[in-house]
Amino acid sequence: MKIFVYHTPELTPTDIVPECAIAVDVLRATSTMATVLAAGGEAVQVFSDLDQLMAVSEKWPTEKRLRAGERGGAKVAGFELGNSPLDCTAELVAGRRLFISTTNGTRALQRIEKAPIVLAAALINRAAVVNFLLEKQPETVWIVGSGWEGSFSLEDTVCAGAIAHSICQQTNCSLKDINGNDEVISAIALYSQWQNDLLGLLHQASHGQRLLRLECLEDLKYCSQTDILDVLPIQQELGVL
């Protein structure tokens, strides 16, 4: 298995697709998606465009849908939910489809949607993603950070490193065996440095600081945990996990 890490969706090659592509948006889109599915959500359907989300979800029975919209970290007016995983309780989401559009995370998923296997990963479901990769053994894996409006984000790269680090450890392989590009080495180094203080890293991250200004400390705490949800968000049809 060769792992390639891309810090932002824009950095992924456009002329090839890997066997397996993984979108990461620790703060907070992929953490929210994993949480919804773990809490019994029927599915998560992603949109980059808010109007399109409204049009498609309109056709869904009201009691079977939830609409989540986030821009700049804040909830979009008229939507039931923003993008806080902590709002996605089983009472609210069980049996319902989440229609979601966020600033960066949904864009990352759309960028990789043509790959034969598409996953959404966060720190909270890292082990489920790793177990799937170890079982499936895809030849090429892209881990794509959502970043923030085209730029690097620490939290997505540390999650990419957490996935690659765990694969190396569990297979006893050397970096050379999984090293698809330089970025995977730096992601593992970042994770190795911060693995015992991931919340501290999220406090350093620029988007972590943005969320703290929006009084989302509890979200940071939740999203900084590793391996707490045994759930694998995997694309079933285009745009639907």
Ligand code: 3SL
């Ligand atoms: O950019 C995104 O997709 C969001 O996850 C950002 S936020 O954490 O909801 O602000």
